[in-house]
Amino acid sequence: MTSISRRKVLELPLAWAAATSLESLPVLGAVTQEPDRWVKSVCRYCGTGCGLFIGVKDGKVTAVKGDARNHNEGYLCVKGAMLPEMMDSPDRLLHPLVRKNGQLQRASWEEAMSLVASRFRQSIEQHGPDSVAFYGSGQALTEETYLANKLFKGGIGTNNIDGNPRLCMASAAGGYITAFGKDEPMGCYEDIDYANVFLLVGSNAAEAHPILWGRILRRKENNPATRIIVVDPRRTRTAAYADLWLDCKPGMDLSILNAMAQVMVNEEMVDERFIRTHLQFGLGAEANQSWEAYKQWLAAYTPQRAEADSGVSADKIIQAARWFGEPGVPAMSMWTMGVNQRTQGVWLNNLIMNLSLITGKIGKPGSTPFSLTGQPNACGGVRDGGALAHLLPFGRLVANAAHRTEVEALWKLPAGRISAKPGHSAVEMFQALESGQVKCLYVMTTNPGQSLPNAGRYRKAMASEDTFLVVAEAFHPTRTSELADVVLPSALWAEKEGIYGCSERRYQLLEKAIEPSGEARPDFDILKDLGQRLGHGSLLDFPTPAAAWDEIREAARGTAYDFTGMTRDRLRQASGLLWPLPTPTHPGTRRRYVQGEDPLVAADWPHRIQFYGRPGNKAVVWMRDQKLPAEMPDAEYPLYLNTGRILEHWHTATMTGKVKALAATHLEAVAEMHPTDVKRLGLRNGQRVRLRSRRGSLVLRVRQTENARPGSVYAHFHDPERLTNLLTIDALDPASKEPEFKIAAITVEPEP
């Protein structure tokens, strides 16, 4: 890489430079060779969804540059800026592989696909449609996900289709649906430019959403009164820059959020009129409680109780409540996996949203609850495609007969074709593979052999001779493709076209820039081929992804996620469009549920806001008690294990690991430990230690750092050589079925 513009880096606002290390400075792009043409696209990585242009020369991607017209104003972080280098990696899979005599060997497409089709057909005939399954991704294009769902639910007749969003945003979806009746945030990125208070819970945005974090810092720079509050057990790069850091005990932040609500009630920061007009109160599964009952319930959560639970001083909790609750001051909450990947994930989502609801700080510029979406199309493909075990397109439910009928009509299927039985959610799908209920599994755009919790257990199930595993991948080997019976080479990012939806309901078109490498094919074409071979070709009879998009828009019509007016042509022109967007002339919606902005609010609705997703147009404040995590440290496993991300790498590093400069930066997983623990255990910095949990063990080097939490070890899960997920627990949130990746109990011993 020759020219990340040094001058541009130096022109950046000082606050950005102060807050982030040099590695995380936004850059404008990278050029290896001056391109012949620029193609409009979106970054392949995080849910920030930065717009960019792909530079092409001689059929190769030789450059990227940020799209100055898009929300990212031309900036990209290091990962986005270095995208070109992954395209040509020697590990790109250029032809199909089939396992013969225990070895994966080169095969033709015909041989590979006819094997996949015959194994699936056989299983369906002998054991029924529920003996096969599909495991997808919030990184697949919307059209691909839609096709997979249509094939499995509408064609094969099984609801065994789920994906990695279950490891990621499922708890946030559960939070939105229980509070508002509909999934997805109501705010937008522009709210950052108006907020005076940011409450980040379980989000390390400085590393996981760097360009949005840059926007937060710019807001603070322009408006020094801005306060940033961070709730995280670890002193992250985000926490390091906070005005107030609530360093909670792992898993004990429900008490903090309840105590903040109590302070807001006691100090009369709540908006009684808003509460009477727009809110209901709920306990358990029913929204049948009163405001008075809520206040009584809240009385148990004093700041002192929260201090006892969480270890965060009552003073800090009161301060956080006063900042967030101060009447008239715009306040925005943001949260990610420290909240969602918890056995109380949905409940935590409820408690965060409660703060915006009781203060009426919602639906106004700078005031909104706003979950940060992880994957580039988690806020799009999976919900629109309906590709989770309990879902049909656009929030429709498998368990709802009227919804099944609607989708059967749309797909021109005979009545009763779609099974009424929800399928297996992600982790349960791999348990069904283990027990033999599921015999054939198709994995696309995800790497579960590395990313599932308690991975040792599920790797065994995938490797078993009794299961048939198909992996569609752009690279080989990965920690999943190594276990497969068939590996299909997929076209990657710039090699195909389709839609991604990022955190703010912004949908963007990724244009095809170059031809697929080797014999690779777009997943869209591979799925069509599979459908045809299984006798469902007519269902997937779309000549192009654009044709599938037309049907997807039709499926959206009349739902709360309506973007019927988002034609391909408009998306080709625009730097993304925000739904709801029901007609071809509608400009898109920055703030949902808001009169005058959201076209789905009734024209004669007499109030500023209409929560039309819920009966009576009222959102729900839920009473949710603090519980303990599924596994707590004890005498045998005395330390917490916390896992997550770092700036330079993407998940299982199949992509970022192919970029030299990134591969050279922190790819090795290390055990980050506080000096007091290192000393107490008689260890030293850099020493090899064995981490052991009830599920597995792993050798890492110690990295001693003041930023670690005493009593807790942090390790990222990017390193394919050292699988952190051998240690993590597969306990699930009962409501969202999302695993508790963030909390497990381990022991650490010196490794000879």
Ligand SMILES: Nc1nc2c(c(=O)[nH]1)N[C@H]1C(S)=C(S)[C@@H](COP(=O)(O)OP(=O)(O)OC[C@H]3O[C@@H](n4cnc5c(=O)[nH]c(N)nc54)[C@H](O)[C@@H]3O)O[C@H]1N2
């Ligand atoms: N660089 C980079 N960026 C990414 C990704 C990537 O792989 N690399 N992946 C994308 C995806 S898919 C996702 S889902 C997002 C995730 O984005 P984030 O959720 O921001 O990232 P994580 O590091 O998983 O976890 C966030 C924080 O949760 C904290 N945490 C752990 N336990 C608790 C707890 O009990 N309470 C609280 N309040 N916090 C806790 C951790 O200490 C950690 O700092 O990032 C997206 N962006």
Ligand SMILES: Nc1nc2c(c(=O)[nH]1)N[C@H]1C(S)=C(S)[C@@H](COP(=O)(O)OP(=O)(O)OC[C@H]3O[C@@H](n4cnc5c(=O)[nH]c(N)nc54)[C@H](O)[C@@H]3O)O[C@H]1N2
């Ligand atoms: N311990 C721990 N584990 C975690 C988490 C955590 O915080 N801690 N976070 C969880 C979360 S939030 C997430 S989202 C998951 C992510 O986990 P995964 O989804 O398993 O991780 P990725 O590396 O993103 O896997 C995507 C795969 O798709 C391949 N690929 C890229 N483009 C294409 C394409 O166009 N077609 C096809 N067929 N393949 C393609 C890539 O090479 C890569 O191998 O990890 C989860 N696991």
Ligand code: SF4
């Ligand atoms: S912030 Fe996310 S979307 Fe933007 S360039 Fe970085 S990885 Fe890509």
Ligand SMILES: [Mo]
């Ligand atoms: Mo994620």
